[in-house]
Amino acid sequence: MMKRGLSIGDLAVRTGLSVSAIRFYEKKGLISPDRNAGNQRRYEGSDIRRLSFILIAQQIGLSIDQIKDTMSELPEGRTPTKSDWSKISKRFRNTLDERIALMQRMRENIDGCIGCGCLSLKACQLYNPDDKAYRLGMGPRYIISDER
């Protein structure tokens, strides 16, 4: 009578994700469920936390590949403990801190940049190369040409 694992539908209900998204994350290597006799996926309770982690990481702005890298530091053989998760979540705090600092710098510069008339962008603070590491959304792929 004991349930051996959660079905993909159960997991979808528990996490709020769609079934297709869960399958997609598996294809991307973020989660690796067992299969039952009939080839259906069976998940453990700890997979709820795994998926939740993915959602949070996405809200912070990490890509699937970055999330995969981050999660690769979880223990391989055993179910991750609270402290395992806690350890990698500290990275998030740092990432967030950087994002916040960047946006604060942008905020400080924005009036000056729009108002000042310097908008050829060549000398603009908002256009500072240190800030190019993180851009929200997609934007133009190559902002500055090599000018070779």
Add this chain to the structure above:
Amino acid sequence: MMKRGLSIGDLAVRTGLSVSAIRFYEKKGLISPDRNAGNQRRYEGSDIRRLSFILIAQQIGLSIDQIKDTMSELPEGRTPTKSDWSKISKRFRNTLDERIALMQRMRENIDGCIGCGCLSLKACQLYNPDDKAYRLGMGPRYIISDER
């Protein structure tokens, strides 16, 4: 001997954008250059500012459509003045402030959420509906099913 307008290549050099991106923004309705006798685009100096505005708006996280909406408040008949730009740039400050506040809330919650064991997400702060308005990157399209 006076140059009548900038070519698209000139504008690309001045803004750092690629020529294809500038044409793309035109197709999206963000900019509408004149044409010369040979059907080539000719831009005014003020278009540099227009494109710079687009770049800044993208860094703040606005989509092309949102940028188009925002720019629709610029004057139609005449070249926008410094104060026209300044006015709409104030919106950016507010948008940025909201983004920053959201990220700060996330930062405050992150340890608790990862560490606490609540990660079924159903009750998690990080999953608060007020925060769903802005998500970085794409993420799953529909997080919560209707549960109809």
Add this chain to the structure above:
DNA sequence: TCTTGACCTAAACTTAGGTTTAGGAATTAT
């Protein structure tokens, strides 16, 4: 038992924000 609802895979489709390519026409430099 049988039927309806969940699950399976593979492949095509979606959106955003562009880039690349192909085949010409206009400019500019020599």
Add this chain to the structure above:
DNA sequence: ATAATTCCTAAACCTAAGTTTAGGTCAAGA
């Protein structure tokens, strides 16, 4: 005058992060 650039359009292609569809299989309730 001619060659080398630059520009033109249209259409195809690209990536991320999924969704949708088609054609079957599995499981659970009446």
